[in-house]
Amino acid sequence: MTLPPLEDLLDGMRVVTLPLHLRFRGVDHREVVLLEGPVGWGEFAPFLEYDTAESSRWLAAAVEAAWEGWPTARRDRIPVNATIPAVAPDDVAGVLARYDGCTTVKVKVGEPGQSLAEDVDRVAATRDAAGPGTKIRVDANGAWDVDEAVRSITALAVYDLEYAEQPCPEVEDLAALRTRLARNGIDVKVAADESIRKAEDPGRVARAGAADVVVVKVSPLGGVRRALEVSAECGLPTVVSSALDSSVGMAAGVALAAALPELPYACGLGTVELLAADVAHDRLVPSGGSVPVGPVRADDDLLEAAVAAPDRVAWWRVRVARCHAYLAAASGRS
Numbered sequence: 001m002t003l004p005p006l007e008d009l010l011d012g013m014r015v016v017t018l019p020l021h022l023r024f025r026g027v028d029h030r031e032v033v034l035l036e037g038p039v040g041w042g043e044f045a046p047f048l049e050y051d052t053a054e055s056s057r058w059l060a061a062a063v064e065a066a067w068e069g070w071p072t073a074r075r076d077r078i079p080v081n082a083t084i085p086a087v088a089p090d091d092v093a094g095v096l097a098r099y100d101g102c103t104t105v106k107v108k109v110g111e112p113g114q115s116l117a118e119d120v121d122r123v124a125a126t127r128d129a130a131g132p133g134t135k136i137r138v139d140a141n142g143a144w145d146v147d148e149a150v151r152s153i154t155a156l157a158v159y160d161l162e163y164a165e166q167p168c169p170e171v172e173d174l175a176a177l178r179t180r181l182a183r184n185g186i187d188v189k190v191a192a193d194e195s196i197r198k199a200e201d202p203g204r205v206a207r208a209g210a211a212d213v214v215v216v217k218v219s220p221l222g223g224v225r226r227a228l229e230v231s232a233e234c235g236l237p238t239v240v241s242s243a244l245d246s247s248v249g250m251a252a253g254v255a256l257a258a259a260l261p262e263l264p265y266a267c268g269l270g271t272v273e274l275l276a277a278d279v280a281h282d283r284l285v286p287s288g289g290s291v292p293v294g295p296v297r298a299d300d301d302l303l304e305a306a307v308a309a310p311d312r313v314a315w316w317r318v319r320v321a322r323c324h325a326y327l328a329a330a331s332g333r334s
Helices: 006-011 052-068 089-096 116-130 146-159 171-183 224-234 247-259 300-305 310-333
Strands: 013-024 027-037 040-044 077-079 082-084 104-108 135-139 161-165 189-192 213-217 238-241 290-292
Touching (some): 006 013, 013 310, 027 247, 052 224, 052 310, 077 247, 082 089, 082 116, 116 135, 146 171, 171 189
Parallel strands (some): 082 104, 135 161, 161 189, 213 238
Antiparallel strands (some): 013 027, 077 290
């Protein structure tokens, strides 16, 4: 990647605040930076708690989108899953109704402060609302130790799970969990997410026998090309997912899914439906269970309507500058 001058990034930078329909991942709004470059728009939106080293990969992904573009697509539409946050069972059907034609649903479980009984009730409500032919996967975001994971997945497996995503935080625990599930006759695959996108060595998951599936996200890995390398290195079936992106950011995930040699699972690229506002009129939301491949252009009127407060704009300009300096220094060391 050729890193543009910082001034070029700041000149084309817009900061917006997008509300969510429901609280998700501990937030009720999403702050997003949009960067306009010579080939289009890129999105920089690392979560607020991420340090400069981790956040810099998100900036690299935004630069790739806006200054370089993406690899050639192998397909023109991407099947996606619906996403159910850690809501009450009575709210499940209403969330599902936003996802047109999706036949796979991911349910958040292991939420801090909630019980296994609440997880079971949510997954049961999803199975009832979605119907017997729908595939259901659960995502614990590393909330359980091995014993908790065995107990939870055993309880949830009766609802015919496609896989359990990041049930434990550590690679060694994921490997131990797969062994325990097999010994107990629990036929549920294990998918690795945080163990891929937060790891210095993503391929360790595959070498350790810690997953059946890898979940790959563009921004945390530094761009579509780097994510393709990680998928190939792991050599496991790949699901492309998002990080609560706007339609501009989601287009990068869709570009990755479009470029993969194989795409055996529906992708987690439908979460624009969780946003109550967006930055593009042509929102990248599911239609008939899939989304189209192609870049998304931010609209000036929507950017203006969602513009962040001046102090937040200033905060993000400093963050962009820090990440740019980090990438420049890293480039000098390579």
